């Protein structure tokens with residue numbers, strides 16, 4: 001298999017980069033230490049985003065990118081863009097969240113599409129409506145009306161969109177899996193002219209029993225890997241070597257797919273402070289309230305476990321509702337308490353998401369907000385319930401510290417019972433971060 005891992009690839013306006021761009025990517029596989037040293041030196045000279053994309057991404061897109069503040073590439077962009085812009089299939093695996101994967105794959109999309117053509121040329125598949133809204137917004141900003149970007153998202157007005165997409169096919173579609181398949185099956189449009197297929201949060205979609213079979217169809221039945229560039233993106237791809245193998249085996253990608261693996265050693269953003277407090281389940285709401293008063297976050301997200309089927313059957317309210325109601329009656333700060341969970345209807349979800357964007361908030365949410373949500377004003381994360389896995393911890397924690405070039409401290413605080421301590425310890429070992437204990441007395445003492 002010719003799939004190559006490129007953990008240490010970087011450097012752009014260089015002869016090596018030109019080689020890449022001219023399509024001779026088979027040279028990438030035998031990456032030597034000498035190359036790495038050379039590339040590290042090149043990186044020190046810090047090419048701008050414009051330099052990295054020169055000749056590949058249209059000038060008007062680069063200009064828009066600069067206008068919105070995308071001038072210097074993040075590490076992920078620096079490492080992945082040479083591969084992406086060469087048209088190579090790519091597994092964009094940036095172990096740190098908030099590292100700028102969206103811009104990296106969108107620039108690749110803009111480099112591949114023909115702006116004068118009226119057909120669907122790029123498709124970005126996302127797991128949730130909210131992430132879809134975000135990606136669409138960034139794509140529209142960069143496109144600046146030079147091409148159409150359509151969002152086909154769960155809860156959208158699919159019937160009306162079906163007529164639009166038929167009358168005037170957009171160049172770029174951002175879609176959730178179910179809505180997309182519905183439209184394709186109704187023959188609203190075809191993917192014959194598709195040049196780029198991006199699957200964002202790929203591990204999440206493959207892990208979702210509701211989405212996985214449709215995703216397989218998108219990858220192999222509705223279009224062929226040989227006729228498109230395929231890009232998979234995520235901060236977490238468990239068993240990534242196996243995944244690279246599967247991509248080739250199942251023809252999701254071409255055989256020379258490149259695995260760009262950034263920050264394999266340090267998955268957690270380095271400027272996050274991790275803390276935990278041990279308390280009983282009964283004390284948890286009061287500890288949370290005291291923490292909010294002590295921390296005075298700019299904005300915060302409080303992650304709560306999804307309600308179990310057993311609890312639903314027993315007629316109990318979901319924990320999200322309990323936390324929201326408690327905070328709405330006791331929290332005296334200036335932030336607005338908002339709720340976001342999967343079971344809410346799409347209008348209510350849209351309202352919460354839009355409100356969150358505008359002002360200071362305390363968003364109480366299930367893991368639905370843990371993937372891809374980009375709310376840079378989030379200074380604090382609270383795990384009211386311990387996440388189920390280390391990967392879930394990584395994605396929840398990654399909702400803060402999302403300004404790539406800012407090192408301002410952001411914090412993640414997890415509330416656990418005595419019995420859960422070893423689980424948190426396991427997450428720390430797996431993700432290689434340190435979590436400091438915050439004695440509950442010190443939290444309560446602050447409010448005396």
Ligand SMILES: Nc1ncnc2c1ncn2[C@@H]1O[C@H](COP(=O)(O)OP(=O)(O)OP(=O)(O)O)[C@@H](O)[C@H]1O
Nearest residue numbers: 070072073074097098099100101102103235372374
């Ligand atoms: N080159 C850049 N310069 C400045 N800001 C950037 C740049 N690239 C991305 N950003 C900003 O960084 C933030 C995080 O980017 P993005 O949402 O793409 O991260 P991500 O890698 O997809 O994260 P996650 O894995 O958590 O979904 C966004 O607010 C984005 O606007």
